[in-house]
Amino acid sequence: MRIGLQVGITNTLPRPAGDYLSRIAEEADQAGFATLTVPDHFSLRPESTPFLSRDKNAPAVTDFFEAWSVLAFIAARTKRIKLSTIVSGITMRYPAVLVKTADTLDALSNGRAYLGLGASPDFGADEHQRMGLPFPPAGERVARLEEVLQMAIQLWSGEDRPFEGSYYQLSSTIGAPFYLQQPHPPILIAGQGNRMLRLMAKYADLVSIGFGRGIDDMRAKLETLRGYCEVLNRPYEDIQKTTLFMAPLVHGGHVDQAALDYLQALADLGVDEVMIRYPDDPATFEQIATTVIPVVENMSVAGR
Known part of the structure; x- marks a missing residue:
């Protein structure tokens, strides 16, 4: 099993933000984290969002650094770690431009980018309205x-033909993509519902599901994903499975055995990678790097 790192990129970052992000990225790269991910939002109100503080003293709006710019910045300061948004809602940018952005990042990072996509969460309505984006x-x-996924694959093919979707149309997809990974940058899809799981089975190279909802929920989601793979005649094992792990791994300077047992249970379900939040305490980060990562890397993943 692998451990990835999710890094917050809001206006609460210590300043100068560039120095702070550079340090985190370099430490994560050297420590052996498999992936570094950032959230892709522009501006959220706490009252409309499940994961922001509703403290009465909290700012009225939480602003985010632009995610793909941050990933490009981090790419220049790292050599090994994979890079992705978790994830880019397809309503946030025009799709062909988003595909070109991921293509460019993959080329400039020497083949370390994922194209992370989602259908945009319901709580994003306020953000979209204030940014002037349709929702x-x-x-x-x-x-x-689904059309964006089809468009990405056609754009990466370099074929000279129109893309004719119900929502998006391109006069031609001719071109020479820049990406280095083959057959293209891996597609990472995040979501929960049955329609999203069907899209994952059809298009995803990696999936992010679960969002800390528990082993039973994860088991049910993975069984649904497996069922869609069988219907589509696609090997279930072709898809890498990831999930967010929200609980602390270290308590009072000691690795939490219950947390490790939970990660082993996820590995037994076939989860390939867990994403944890960046710990603010340097000692905790060091303990995760030196103790937790080696233990988790030795956890066998079912089906691998």
Whole structure:
């Protein structure tokens, strides 16, 4: 099993933010974290968002650094670690531009980028309205996501033909993509519902599911994913499985055995990678790097 690192990129970062992010990225690269991910938002109100503080003294709006700019900045300061958003909602940018952005990052990072995509969460409505971005109903967002996935694959093919979708149209997809990974940058899809799981089975190289909801929920989601793979005649093992792990791994300077047992249970379900949040305490980061990562890397993943 692998451990990835999710790094917050809000306006609460210590300043200068560039120095802070450089240090985190270099430490994560050297420590052996498999992936570094950042959230892709622009500006969120706490009352509209499940994961922001609702403290009455909290700022009215939490602003985020632009995610793909941050990943490009980090790419220049690292050599090994994979890079992704978790994830880019397809309503946030015009799709062909987003694909070109991921293509460029993969080329400039020497083949370390994922194209992380999602259908945009329901809590994003306020953010979209304030940024002047359309926010269609959930069902349409999922349908749009499938078209974006189809568009990405056609753009990466370099074929000279139009893309004719119900929501998006391109006059031609001719071109010479820059990416280095083959057959293209891996597609990472995050989501929960049955329609999203079907898209994962059809298009994803990696999936992010679970979001800390527990082993039973993860087991059920993975069984649904497996079922869709069987219907589509796609090997379930072709898809890498990841999930966010929100609980602390270290308590009072000691590795939490219950947390390690939970990670082993995830590995037994076939989860390839867990994403943890960056710990603010340097001693905790050091303990994760020197103790937790070696233990987790020795956990056998079911089906691998």
